[in-house]
Amino acid sequence: MLKLTKRTEYALTALSHMQSQGEGELTTAREISEKYSISFQLLSKILQHLSKENLIKPIQGAKGGYKLITDLTEISLWQFLEMMEGPLGLVDCIITSECQKMDGCVILSPIHKINKTVQNIFMNIPISDITN
Amino acid sequence: MLKLTKRTEYALTALSHMQSQGEGELTTAREISEKYSISFQLLSKILQHLSKENLIKPIQGAKGGYKLITDLTEISLWQFLEMMEGPLGLVDCIITSECQKMDGCVILSPIHKINKTVQNIFMNIPISDITN
DNA sequence: TTTATACAGGACTAAATGAGTCGTATTAGC
DNA sequence: GCTAATACGACTCATTTAGTCCTGTATAAA
Known part of the structure; x- marks a missing residue:
């Protein structure tokens, strides 16, 4: 009872990190995974999920990454x-x-x-x- | 997140049942297990645990059972x-x-x-x- | 004193969930 | 074409929860 899953915990960490970046800035999964010592593959799935939920927007290809596209106060x-x-x-x-x-x-x-x-x-x- | 374990759920059910009995009344594990379709063995362990925590008191032997010995409002x-x-x-x-x-x-x-x-x-x- | 009924509890098995990995495909900048 | 990024299905591994098995102990009553 009451414990957040790692998925949720990592998702919050990722969102927190992205929010601390400037408006419209790109962040890569690799970057977050390294900064907070989160498994890269696992984090990737989580970010993909957040994309599906339209909290962040994925940009593919080199120089790609994710962009926060939601007001988290909402x-x-x-x-x-x-x-x-x-x-x-x-x-x-x-x-x-x-x-x-x-x-x-x-x-x-x-x-x-x-x-x-x-x-x-x-x-x-x-x-x-x-x-x- | 948030979900009670079956142990907790069964414990609450058992306490509820015992409270509905008269003051100082004995209830057996078998009785509760049958009434609410809870595995007898599993429920037994839970009741033993509640005994260790001094919420109920076990009476061994034939005509035995458990007695609620705590004010649940406390x-x-x-x-x-x-x-x-x-x-x-x-x-x-x-x-x-x-x-x-x-x-x-x-x-x-x-x-x-x-x-x-x-x-x-x-x-x-x-x-x-x-x-x- | 035997029998039936109840609690006690260790050790185990099974099922479900959560965490993490592997491998391959796709996209796009340079 | 190479490199760096996301996409994602399929899998393995670990942990937790649920439930079972078996044997032991206590006690009321026949």
């Missing part, structure tokens, strides 16, 4: 986590809407409420709070 | 989660206090703050909110 932590890790929920039945075994599940409703609480908080944290 | 969700899953933190370095690789880690301090936020909220949720 993206909430909740959105970002779901982007990186898929749907979030304290228990499976919140995510899939179907209770596997427990017929008369006694804890779902209160769990659901706590889930909402966390969601509300995370929806009000822009990831720029982390990357700045 | 135990916070944060405490309980750490009890069941060990130390909690968004990233490893919050838990172990040592940053593995990232020399100039750029995201630790804001992550730390978010961690605190969640911790504060969970410390103010008694698990009786879930088991009642």
Whole structure:
């Protein structure tokens, strides 16, 4: 419970780095991977994923790299986590809407409420709070 | 991120069930395991763990079982989660206090703050909110 | 005193997830 | 054409979580 995946951690590090560069500046995967000692191949996939999600824009070829194309104040932590890790929920039945075994599940409703609480908080944290 | 382990989920279910019994009543692992379709062996271990943590008291022998011996309004969700899953933190370095690789880690301090936020909220949720 | 029922717990196996690697293809500047 | 960059499927390896097996101990009741 609660721990970010390395993917998420690396993605935030990368975004933070890119944001610290000047507006419209290019950054390469190699550069970030070396600066923060992150596996180059792994980081590459993560940046590709961020591209698919339109947070950054890839420029291919020599002299290529990635450019930050999103205002990170506009993206909430909740959105970002779901982007990186898929749907979030304290228990499976919140995510899939179907209770596997427990017929008369006694804890779902209160769990659901706590889930909402966390969601509300995370929806009000822009990831720029982390990357700045 | 965010998902409870089955251990935690089953523990909450068990506590909820025990609380719904009368004061000082005994409940067996078998009873709970059958009612909620939880593996008997697995649930047994969880109940043994709750005993070690002094939330419930085991009575051995025939006619034995477990008795709830704690006021669940006195135990916070944060405490309980750490009890069941060990130390909690968004990233490893919050838990172990040592940053593995990232020399100039750029995201630790804001992550730390978010961690605190969640911790504060969970410390103010008694698990009786879930088991009642 | 035997039997049945309950907890205790170590050691193991299986399944799922997460982290990381390999190899090859594509794109574009010089 | 060479070099430096992204793209990406397929794989391996490691870790964690979930669940099982087996044997032992305690105790109520017949």
